[in-house]
Amino acid sequence: MSSIRTVGSHRVRRLAVVSSTGVDPHPYSDAGFLFNRVLLPYVTRVLGKTLYDDMRRMETLVRASDLDWTIVRPSGLYHLPSVTDYTLVEGHAEGRFTARADLAASMLALLDDDRHSTPPSGSSPPSTTPPCSSGSAAKPPPRADRAKAADAARTGTVG
Template sequence: MRITVFGANGPTGRLLTGQALAAGHRVTAVTRQPDAFPLRHDRLEVTGADVLDPVAVDAAVAERDAVLSTLGVPPGKEPITTYSRGVAHIVAAMTRHRVRRLAVVSSSGVDPHPYSDGGFLFNRVLLPYVTRVMGKTLYDDMRRMEELVRASDLDWTILRPSGLYHLPSVTDYTLVEGHADGRFTARVDLAASMLALLDDDRHVRTTLGVITTVENPALLRWLRSEAKAKS
């Protein structure tokens, strides 16, 4: 299958690209910094493009069989439009070129719920602060992105991971329609779940929670590792 991955140079995008190549797909990895992309393969095309450039997006989508978006931007106080504008360009290009299959990464923070294992600190303090204050503009734009995807006529799937962290290999992750009661998702599992959608039409036009249920990090260790990774 011929796949385009947007956000390919992010942590999940790199894993997804590597898994897709290992599975035998032809991959176009779209990144604003192609020289920094670490993977090389005879079935890999690394394209320097900005998802906010509709002409570049159009070229990256043409003649492909599926599009996978792992776009990610850091939270901030300023308005964020990367998710909604970028996916609007992707949807328009896919519609124009009659490419049907789309999967996008969103977040469980778009529709936050208390977690059964979260405890008071996580559910009543940290979760509201992250989703309503620190990440408000980010999650607002993810909601706009999701609305655009759902309004399209494509064969779409929206994946909502929880707190992302690193594991060396894919686990027996869990997919749940709607809200998944788990605080963490390994990036390698998120990538694997996206790739698996290409061979499974059960989740077309569905929003899925994806969680990792083994080797979850302790909350403080997760906060420290993620802060270090984003610094």
């Protein structure tokens, strides 16, 4: 909470934070039994238990703050050399992967866009679900395509 108080004491109006879809996992309609019922719960409740517990605490503190805030919950992150035509959705996005470039671009865009902002806790009813997820892609491109894109970005060549 001291970090949030510090931000407020510097007259910062907006706070956008990155959390994870793993904080409140939902089954994916295009995923099978193994992913939804075994892998996802194992990652969020066993392997990443302390990580996701910390993110839940962060979200609770942010929601209780006096700042206008947005919590972004990207799905699994992967590399793309440039920003795509990503979308932000309120609630749960169907895509299981988010490009890091899209996450960065969306965070910067959110600072000037109040559509996904939640006013301080006393200003509006808590019925709105403010967390957003970047749904940039349903799945990452094949490894060979990612390698080609990374080489092109490194060397400055196209094609």
